[in-house]
Amino acid sequence: MIDYQKRRGDMYDLMAREGIALAFFEDAEGRRDPTVRWLSGHPGDALLFLTVDRKTILVPWDVNLAVLYGQADSIVPYGVFDRRPLTALQGVAKRLKIPRGSKIEIPPVTPYLLFLEYVGGLSDFDIICRNSGIHGEAEKLRAVKDEEEIRIYRTVAGITNELISLLEENIRSGKLKTEADAALFIEAEARGQGCEGTGFTTLAAGPDRSYGIHAFPPYTAAPFAGRGLSILDFGLKYSGYTTDVTLTFVRDPSPAQEKLLALTEKAYKLALSLVEDGRPAREIARMVDILFGKSKKAMPHGLGHGIGLQEHESPAIRDREDNGWILKPGMIFTLEPGLYDPSLGGCRLENDVLLTETGAEALTEARIVRL
């Protein structure tokens, strides 16, 4: 069982230390934040208010759903507040008798114009909006998975690995012929295995269009796994948590394609070998970029990213100045080196890696499959 009380307790403690009377998280269309789910179990479309007096109020769009899934001290339908965040914030502050002059912390992704509405509509309070506050702390905590989350990940990685083998088998046998065949096989198997679904739209790109980083459209009725390089990028979502893997299927590769594949596999092995407690995530990405650079190749995306309740979360595994993430036991993230060329096609190898107290452990078994 996930201990939502403990997670909220960490938030309350921080609020007390920082003198924040009221904070809220928002999960809404256009501003998704599964921290609402992480703190309450409620799967989405809701506001979640936390007070320094250690109370949590869930304000869901769909009350029936909240009654089934949400754990909070009270549930107030969003409709009561006309489904507007300012009205909800004003209403909750009033109901809870938050003292005038108190600090109220709002999400760091709040649009500027909504920020102005909050400041104008709550002029008795001190509105705080920052990256490094309550929300930044939740992001940091979410980046290090707890025992229950690791247990869930072992389960969903197991389902993902069985599916990888089934995909290989059915593509080899010719049963799955098109991009859509492969993608819909994944969707069907996901439901059959009790997953909530896929964690994001599956990308299945046959040889003619595998050079796209994110194939558009994501998958079509076109043939898959014909001569050349085909990419299959998918994740299964189980109890909220998603895997994220990419397989490359190879048929009759040219020497130039073999070179891309070998370099990608080499980059993956190098990256995995560098995963250790205390390593700056940026360093791993830089080493891979250097490896590719030696062969006059460049990867047009980051090396990896944390996974969890979101398909992309912290820690970032990319070589950018603002990436200060240091790897720690409990972090689960992708390593996904890839190379793309309009004439040769693309290849990517992506697995999900857990850093334990004793070292890196690849949870998933995606691979380059030679047909």
Add this chain to the structure above:
Amino acid sequence: MIDYQKRRGDMYDLMAREGIALAFFEDAEGRRDPTVRWLSGHPGDALLFLTVDRKTILVPWDVNLAVLYGQADSIVPYGVFDRRPLTALQGVAKRLKIPRGSKIEIPPVTPYLLFLEYVGGLSDFDIICRNSGIHGEAEKLRAVKDEEEIRIYRTVAGITNELISLLEENIRSGKLKTEADAALFIEAEARGQGCEGTGFTTLAAGPDRSYGIHAFPPYTAAPFAGRGLSILDFGLKYSGYTTDVTLTFVRDPSPAQEKLLALTEKAYKLALSLVEDGRPAREIARMVDILFGKSKKAMPHGLGHGIGLQEHESPAIRDREDNGWILKPGMIFTLEPGLYDPSLGGCRLENDVLLTETGAEALTEARIVRL
């Protein structure tokens, strides 16, 4: 052919009138804005800069994709700007020699903290962020579909209607047994008919859980269309534009369930009869709320919403103070009355309506299907 030049021309004219030297649109993870596609044809993950000198610069994540789809005066890879919006904005302002002191308009959804970055990093310029500017104008223009968009909608509505009939046939015959069967049949047919995919995650909720406004999980391996009320909500995306329909499947309804169904159908007919040029959208929603209220029922969501490149866009069809939308010929929107009850289940009837010069035209043929 879509005339992107004309659309951009309208934007340039407005920029000249309002004295805006440079404006940009952003389509990125967490801040989706298909106005980028509407103005350039590029399907996603990019910044689009427009200057008062009538130039458009596309800054895509994936250059190969931009070369295939994007129409702009120039294309600059986002990687050149370290894939950061501030760096891109600074870089473009410099390349184009935007004069100091000029007004630069940024998206109204820009987060407060990013707004501060822009203001700090572009202190030589006047940063404008407002709802009613260039971006608000694009929203208004997008709400009224042009001839080419209406042609696309007639095509995708036709495909949707054929699929509705196929779904009815295959559910009646027992070929589609589970929620996943129905949802994956839709996905497969979409690709078979040349659609980009579905416009949003299909919701298929059997009798036990149809009372949820948005079923969670969206669809499962559980039976569909058994005794009671089952809801199927889906849309097909074609050339970027999505339909959005909901069917309710009914088997052996109780008198109380019959009452819900009759009231929902009555509400739908009432709403459709009220669609006319010049009608405030809010009024239609209010009339439906009043109808439901007379039977002591309430609908826990809005009556409808515009559709287009996004599953939810303008005009809003809901009864809220801030809804000032007036219906005009060329608008395409959903009407989707629904009633939900934890013990009876839910029903919703949703179709896509085009307002023409001569009146309302339901483009889609979703229905309540009695099995």
